[in-house]
């Protein structure tokens with residue numbers, strides 16, 4: 588095989604490989620935050636306890652959770668202290684257009700992108716929130732708040 592012929596054959600193969608890889612990545616659908624096993628956790632939950640991650644409420648980094656209405660975002664989960672003093676958690680990924688813009692506001696989850704609203708059970712309150720929001724159970728033991736898958 589001559590050099591020119593070799594380069595031509597390698598070039599075609601490389602172009603095919605790049606195209607194939609791109610199509611595979613480009614055609615991959617976005618995960619549905621309501622049906623995917625766990626689209627938000629950076630690490631899989633503990634197989635025994637089901638804990639996705641924990642928050643040490645005594646740490647300065649979690650001081651926002653000391654007051655009712657306060658919240659923080661960790662591992663793509665919004666963790667909040669509701670107005671009753673209970674800890675609640677939901678995905679940061681909005682079901683409307685899958686933007687990571689969920690916050691906690693006025694005792695409900697709210698998307699800052701287009702205004703979707705969700706109650707504490709994840710039920711949509713307005714039209715943009717009609718597809719609901721994934722909610723995570725929480726468990727408190729001492730100062731350690733666990734977010735469960």
Ligand code: FES
Pocket residue numbers: 681682683684685686688698699700701702703715
């Ligand atoms: S992406 Fe949340 S309201 Fe549109």
